[in-house]
Amino acid sequence: MSWKEKLQRFQELVNEFYEGRHRGALAREKREEDDLFMLLVFSEMMGVPNPASYYTLELLPILYDEFHEWHTRMGMDKSPLEHFRCC
Amino acid sequence: MSRSPLDEREILFVGGKGGVGKTTTASALALQAAERNRKILVVSTDPAHSLGDIFDVSIGNREREILPNLWALEIDPDRQVDAYLAGVKATMREFVRPAMFSEIDRQMELTRQSPGAVEAALMERMAQLMEEGRRSYDQVIFDTAPTGHTLRLLTLPEIMAAWMDGLLKGRDRSDSLGRAVERLSGRRRERSGDSPPKEEGEESERTGDELSWFQQVDESPGDERGRKIREALLARRRTFSRARRHLLDPDITAFILVLIPEKLPILESRKAVDVLRKHRVPIAGMVVNRVLPGESLGDFLESRRSQEEEYLAQIEALFGDLDPVRIPLLRRDVDGLEGLREVARYLEPFSSPSRATS
Ligand SMILES: Nc1ncnc2c1ncn2[C@@H]1O[C@H](COP(=O)(O)OP(=O)(O)OP(=O)(O)O)[C@@H](O)[C@H]1O
Ligand SMILES: [Mg+2]
Numbered sequence: 193m194s195w196k197e198k199l200q201r202f203q204e205l206v207n208e209f210y211e212g213r214h215r216g217a218l219a220r221e222k223r224e225e226d227d228l229f230m231l232l233v234f235s236e237m238m239g240v241p242n243p244a245s246y247y248t249l250e251l252l253p254i255l256y257d258e259f260h261e262w263h264t265r266m267g268m269d270k271s272p273l274e275h276f277r278c279c
Numbered sequence: 280m281s282r283s284p285l286d287e288r289e290i291l292f293v294g295g296k297g298g299v300g301k302t303t304t305a306s307a308l309a310l311q312a313a314e315r316n317r318k319i320l321v322v323s324t325d326p327a328h329s330l331g332d333i334f335d336v337s338i339g340n341r342e343r344e345i346l347p348n349l350w351a352l353e354i355d356p357d358r359q360v361d362a363y364l365a366g367v368k369a370t371m372r373e374f375v376r377p378a379m380f381s382e383i384d385r386q387m388e389l390t391r392q393s394p395g396a397v398e399a400a401l402m403e404r405m406a407q408l409m410e411e412g413r414r415s416y417d418q419v420i421f422d423t424a425p426t427g428h429t430l431r432l433l434t435l436p437e438i439m440a441a442w443m444d445g446l447l448k449g450r451d452r453s454d455s456l457g458r459a460v461e462r463l464s465g466r467r468r469e470r471s472g473d474s475p476p477k478e479e480g481e482e483s484e485r486t487g488d489e490l491s492w493f494q495q496v497d498e499s500p501g502d503e504r505g506r507k508i509r510e511a512l513l514a515r516r517r518t519f520s521r522a523r524r525h526l527l528d529p530d531i532t533a534f535i536l537v538l539i540p541e542k543l544p545i546l547e548s549r550k551a552v553d554v555l556r557k558h559r560v561p562i563a564g565m566v567v568n569r570v571l572p573g574e575s576l577g578d579f580l581e582s583r584r585s586q587e588e589e590y591l592a593q594i595e596a597l598f599g600d601l602d603p604v605r606i607p608l609l610r611r612d613v614d615g616l617e618g619l620r621e622v623a624r625y626l627e628p629f630s631s632p633s634r635a636t637s
Contacts, residue, residue, distance in 0.1 A: 215463040222456035229449045236393065237386075243435075244442040246399035247515050249363075249390060253370040254507050 223265075230255065230262045285563055285629040286312065288533040289413045290421070290525060292433070295537035296547045297425040300568035300606070301325075303613045303622055304537050305422035306333050310616065311623035313349035317417040320350045322408060324401060324432070325424035328353040335615065346616075350416065352408075359400035360391055402435045406522035413525070426547055430554045436523040437558065443516035450509055454502075526560055533563030535629075536601070540567060540590035549597060564629060565603040567594055572607040604628050 193201070233255060236245035285291065285308075293305040302323070309321040320342060323330040330353055331338040336345045340355040364387045371383045390396060405421070412419035423429040525531050534555055538544040548565070555562050570591070571584050594603055606625040613622055 211463050215460055218456050218460045218463070222453050222460065225449055225453040225456060229446065229453065232446060232449070237389075243395065243438055244446075245393070246363075246390070246396050247403075247439065247443075248446070248512075250367050250370075250511055251508055252367060253373070254504055254511070256371070256375060 226258075227262060227266065230258065234259075284631060285533055285535075286315075286317075286418075288418065288531060288563065289416075290409055290419050290532040291563075292421045292423055292429070292532070292534045293537060294423045294426055294429045294534060294551065295566075296544045299537045299539045299544055300566065300613075301537050302329050302333055302422050303619075304535065304566050304568070304606075304626070305420050306330065307613075307619045307622040307626055308535075308629070309349060309351075309420050310346070310619045311626065312418055312420075313346060316348060318348050318350070318415075319418050319420065320352065320408075320412050320416045321420045321422060322351075322405075322412075323353040323422045324405060324429070325422065326356065326397075327424075330422055333614065333619070354401060354404050356397045356401040356404070359404055360396050363400065364391055398432065398435070402432050402439075402522075403518070405432065406436065406518050409522055409525050410518075413531070426551050430551060433526060433560055434554075434558050436519040436526065440516055440519040440523055443512050443519065447509065447512050447516065450505065450512065454505060457502075529561035529563075532561055534560055535564050535566060536562065537566045537568055538594070539569045540587045540594060542590070545590060545593055545597070552598065552601075562601060565594075565598050565601040566606060566626070567591070567603045568606045569608040570605045602628075 232242065233245075233248045233251055236242040242248075291305075291308065293301050293308070295301050302325075305321055309319045313319045321330065323338075328338070330351055334345055334351065336351075338345065338351045338353045340353065340358055342350050342352045345351045368383060368387050372380060375383065408419060423432075536548055536551055538548045552562060571580060571587055575581075576584065604626060606622055609618070609621065611618070613619060
């Protein structure tokens with residue numbers, strides 16, 4: 193490997209390192225955004241008043257299979273909805 | 280600033296405290312307009328409907344022609360809620376294990392009983408009627424429930440549109456973050472495949488905070504679920520913002536406040552005017568109903584009259600700019616077409632083109 197190639201390789205490694213961290217941060221941010229969305233849609237069921245819950249009820253079928261993953265990630269190992277057991 | 284007379288507004292709301300004469304006023308205006316060859320829909324939004332009684336017909340949850348040019352409807356929000364929940368339930372069943380069906384039924388039942396559901400359904404139907412009614416009728420007249428309820432209903436579209444906006448922006452941020460992550464991963468893959476690195480600063484547009492989310496709808500990659508969510512939210516938002524736009528347009532909508540010359544109705548009307556003005560809902564006029572007639576009334580009623588005079592003076596002072604129109608207390612309850620025509624004659628000033636309203 194010539195010194196030029198070595199330098200290029202080094203730069204790539206550095207880039208990858210930062211992009212990896214950046215990517216991780218972005219992915220985390222996305223997940224937080226999605227979690228917040230779930231919270232907003234399901235809040236009323238958890239006893240937090242939500243003026244739009246009637247209108248967002250129609251999202252339930254679309255979000256249903258994300259629901260389990262979400263509530264476990266939120267630190268609730270049982271479904272928070274008493275009447276809505278998915279596990 | 281002069282506006283079109285009431286006749287030309289496409290949407291009228293008749294509101295006021297319980298029992299002051301909302302249904303009477305709405306029906307009289309509707310009959311008068313229909314008899315002038317305009318196609319009218321009169322809609323009762325009060326769960327305790329009395330529209331059918333005044334015309335002596337049964338009306339119900341479907342638009343129905345009760346007289347030539349005059350269509351009527353008594354909204355049944357419970358049935359509205361049921362139909363909506365049945366739809367959600369049917370979709371849910373496609374997605375979950377049959378063992379879950381009864382859980383879903385219970386969940387839907389809970390929603391049906393939640394306090395906001397009926398109101399939400401009512402507002403949705405009113406928004407639809409404002410939209411479709413404008414196309415099919417010359418005028419849609421809403422006979423509303425007592426003030427507090429109606430004011431809340433009229434301010435709901437604003438709240439709901441804002442709520443949907445919030446959710447949509449959240450989705451948008453999530454989507455652009457997702458795209459940025461994909462791009463970074465894609466870049467790494469490309470680079471390890473020895474293709475030239477892409478330019479700097481590519482991911483800088485990831486802040487989807489601006490209203491750009493509207494355009495991004497089509498560009499976003501074909502995530503089916505995301506598309507469905509977005510579509511549902513956008514459809515809701517569109518309905519609410521349209522209702523809001525119609526409500527606030529003084530060339531389309533007019534609110535008529537009915538009261539009687541007594542203390543509590545005056546206080547309530549003051550609050551109503553404040554709220555309506557605050558939310559910029561155009562108020563087109565006021566009806567002072569059940570004003571004691573001019574003829575001599577005997578001692579008892581004469582002493583009432585002197586009190587009434589004070590209230591009438593208060594009404595002029597408080598609401599003079601709304602140019603209140605008076606209807607006298609009639610000998611009998613207003614019933615049937617003749618009674619309504621009599622009331623309508625007192626409402627004639629509303630049709631005058633010189634009326635300037637706010
Ligand atoms: N000017 C009037 N003279 C005599 N009776 C009247 C007059 N206006 C209304 N009424 C009678 O008063 C009663 C209440 O009127 P109406 O039903 O129009 O009030 P409302 O505001 O719609 O009541 P609610 O809040 O219950 O819907 C009815 O029986 C009606 O016939
Ligand atoms: Mg009424």
